[in-house]
Amino acid sequence: MNYTYIALGMGLFVICLILYYAFFMTKEDFYKYTQDNLYEVPWRWEWKKKEIVNLKCHCLECGETLVYENDYLLHKTYFLCPSCESQKAVIGGGDSKYAFGIIKREINRKIRTKEYKDLIS
Ligand SMILES: [Zn+2]
Incomplete structure (x- = not known):
């Protein structure tokens, strides 16, 4: 098993999560x-x-x-x-x-x- 792929995968996951929240926050601010x-x-x-x-x-x-x-x-x-x-x-x-x-x-x-x-x- 190559650990670089795991690290890369986790990194991508974190980036996706941040992007998702950034998008969610700006898009759904009518909650305020x-x-x-x-x-x-x-x-x-x-x-x-x-x-x-x-x-x-x-x-x-x-x-x-x-x-x-x-x-x-x-x-x-x-x-x-x-x-x-x-x-x-x-x-x-x-x-x-x-x-x-x-x-x-x-x-x-x-x-x-x-x-x-x-x-x-
Ligand atoms: Zn009154």
Whole structure:
């Protein structure tokens, strides 16, 4: 057995590993994009692979997590702060499921257009 080949093989493996991580880091930096102001309130979320999870919006004044209330009659979702006892945001068009869908779409749109890069730096 020639040890040069083994050393060469291991060297190549390490180079591949470094290249892979370098590529991965620059390509997938949207993982750092975990907050944004959308519809007048700050939103925070986590990434699970390419899925947005734990999406929550917060109160600008006190930071409390907002609760939502559906208006099935007017097809609107109101976001209320339990601490300030006031309405902080309203998203029209549907119930909370629809509203969260809109926010996720907006987040994914900013990733597609690379707009998020200005927000994470
Ligand atoms: Zn508040």
